[in-house]
Amino acid sequence: MTETTVVKGYSMDTTATARAQDSRPPGRVSVAIIGGGFSGLATAIGLKQAGVEDFVLFERAEGVGGVWRHNEYPGAACDVASSLYSFSFEPNPDWSRPFAPQPEIKGYLERCAEKYGLTGHLRFGTEIASAEFDATAGEWTIETATGERHTARVLVSACGQLTRPKIPNIPGLEGFSGEVFHSAEWRHDYDLTGKRVAVVGNGASAVQLVPQIAPKVAQLTVFQRSAEYLIPKPDYPHRKLEHWLYKRVPGALKALRGAWWGIGEYVNPALTLDMSPAVRKAYLAPFYYATKAQLRLQISDPELRAKLTPDYQIGCKRILLSSNYYPALDRDNADVVTDAIAEVAPNGIVTADGTKREFDAIIFATGFHANGFVAPMTVRGLDGRELNEQWATGPEAYLGLTVNGFPNFFLMYGPNTNFGGGSIVYILESQARYIVDAVRQLNRSGAAYFDVKREAFDAFSAEAQRRLAGSVWAKGGCTTWYKNEHGKVTNNWPGLMIEYRRRTRKIDLRKYEVVR
Structure with a gap:
């Protein structure tokens, strides 16, 4: 050798x-x-x-x-x-x-x-x-x-x-006169304040970035292909006591890790095994009803709520975590469009129903x-x-x-x-x-x-x-x-x-x- x-x-x-x-x-x-x-x-x-x-x-x-x-x-x-x-x-x-x-x-x-x-x-x-x-x-x-x-x-x-990063091949995109970028290639030098912004996609990255930009833009439009199952995210700033506990108490951090591992392992059989839709829904009931409750509590408009309700089995797409995405879409300056994008015009986006919406920037949150x-x-x-x-x-x-x-x-x-x-x-x-x-x-x-x-x-x-x-x-x-x-x-x-x-x-x- x-x-x-x-x-x-x-x-x-x-x-x-x-x-x-x-x-x-x-x-x-x-x-x-x-x-x-x-x-x-x-x-x-x-x-x-x-x-x-x-x-x-x-x-x-x-x-x-x-x-x-x-x-x-x-x-x-x-x-x-x-x-x-x-x-x-x-x-x-x-x-x-x-x-x-x-x-x-x-x-x-x-x-x-x-x-x-x-x-x-x-x-x-x-x-x-x-x-x-x-x-x-x-x-x-x-x-x-x-x-x-x-x-x-x-x-x-x-x-x-x-x-x-994956950007869809949409007719006319190269002729758009405004700013175009992917969420994974964020333009930090471009100020979104007061702009009319289109976000194409509503997956994991969109769920995180939309609440951050919604308060500063003039108009936010999310183009959604299909709704997501969204459960509340148990996130908050850690307190000093927690940091002390994880550093000083033997096994505390390992136990926390094990608990999260157990939750993930509990979910996996419902995703991988051949179950009927009813059995799968029952198995994932804590998650399913958490998504339903959050949607009802955070979205007041029945029409918008209908747009944000998934029409497929829970788990088919990744279950997302967020407590502030729905409130961002419930703002007066926000809109959700479910019609397919037909083309990009020099100053906006035209959907399959013929409607044209004007934008200053298009952000693709379309994954990889x-x-x-x-x-x-x-x-x-x-x-x-x-x-x-x-x-x-x-x-x-x-x-x-x-x-x-x-x-x-x-x-x-x-x-x-x-x-x-x-x-x-x-x-x-x-x-x-x-x-x-x-x-x-x-x-x-x-x-x-x-x-x-x-x-x-x-x-x-x-x-x-x-x-x-x-x-x-x-x-x-x-x-x-x-x-x-x-x-x-x-x-x-x-x-x-x-x-x-x-x-x-x-x-x-x-x-x-x-x-x-």
């Missing part, structure tokens, strides 16, 4: 001013990680704790944080309790609120990178354009957007599912391209096969982690690893442990590479789709990013979080071709 060495030039500053496009020579490492969010950091910290120092983490931005670095829209915050939406090995007793705002989460990730000694492994300002596997050498050749080349035995894609997983990066495995082409009818991966024909390649937050209830960080830690164990086994075995067997890959894909066929995402009557245009649920796990943790506890080499 070929020995590899760390290239000293990878040492970098963790500040936002750190630059990567310099004269450093290309390098060879054991493990290359692409992405500096929760996924990439979980893997990097896991390698570090396992004594593996021969790795580099590539990040296209100028610092760590991933989506929590890029999404800086007003009101951006976690909608999973921060005691659970954080690393289990790095609990934080100092969150200012139960659901931390974006700057705190970004700061938390920056502190983790520094505390766990990742500084010398980070390479910022480096976007990866392509990766190709060389079976003879047992290595991945990785090329950056600037043409720089690197090689690694193991490649980890930690790009995440929600990284590329969630089914590409590695796009726009090109990944080529054995025999030159290209990953996106192989995924033409929908992404698949064994345990959401590995793909047949792409040896020594691991996905973080890959296909079928999302959850309707719980925290993705819990899942990312499970995946990181699996990848670290795979790196250990690869080093111990003397093998050139591991490639998941076709039969194991196919069996898992068939199992996942069979189980998901009865899920609320497949049968709930809604359109969602969890499901692709072929009707295949590509993003979500078909069971409980604890099942995923058990099945990824360590790599099972019986499922892999070990090539020496």
Whole structure:
């Protein structure tokens, strides 16, 4: 087995001013990680704790944080309790609120990178354009957007599912004379005060940003494709006593984390199992009736209330948390439009019924391209096969982690690893442990590479789709990013979080071709 060495030039500053496009020579490492969010950091910290120092983490931005670095829209915050939406090995007793705002989460990730000694492994300002596997050498050749080349035995894609903002292809959009931007690319230099503003979309980001901008704009119009199930958000500023309790009382923060984990795990069977609409509604009754009560109490206009009432099964789309979205829509300067957008005029938006509304700015809160997983990066495995082409009818991966024909390649937050209830960080830690164990086994075995067997890959894909066929995402009557245009649920796990943790506890080499 070929020995590899760390290239000293990878040492970098963790500040936002750190630059990567310099004269450093290309390098060879054991493990290359692409992405500096929760996924990439979980893997990097896991390698570090396992004594593996021969790795580099590539990040296209100028610092760590991933989506929590890029999404800086007003009101951006976690909608999973921060005691659970954080690393289990790095609990934080100092969150200012139960659901931390974006700057705190970004700061938390920056502190983790520094505390766990990742500084010398980070390479910022480096976007990866392509990766190709060389079976003879047992290595991945990785090329950056600037043409720089690197090689690694193991490649980890930690790009995440929600990284590329999605703006609908609407006729006339390029001719709009006002301001246009996506919520994930917020224009902080543009003052919305006194402006006529259209918000296209009403999902998780819209629910957070709309209450922040509604009081300052002259007119706010939300273009809604379908209503959301919205439950009150139990959020408030933490008191000093709570911070004291989490810091001084052994197990207090762990118990809080466990309670939130239990709530998420309670929800998951109602989403994944094949239930009738009546049974599912009864199982989720506390959440269902909380949404009904909040809607009735906070929206006084029956016509608006009807627009905001979902017409699909609860859980089909993500259940959202907010206590101030409905009041923002109940304002005199706010409106909700449910007619489809036909085109964008130079000074406004025209809906399918022919109505034209004039705007100064259009904000797209339309989510992300969630089914590409590695796009726009090109990944080529054995025999030159290209990953996106192989995924033409929908992404698949064994345990959401590995793909047949792409040896020594691991996905973080890959296909079928999302959850309707719980925290993705819990899942990312499970995946990181699996990848670290795979790196250990690869080093111990003397093998050139591991490639998941076709039969194991196919069996898992068939199992996942069979189980998901009865899920609320497949049968709930809604359109969602969890499901692709072929009707295949590509993003979500078909069971409980604890099942995923058990099945990824360590790599099972019986499922892999070990090539020496």
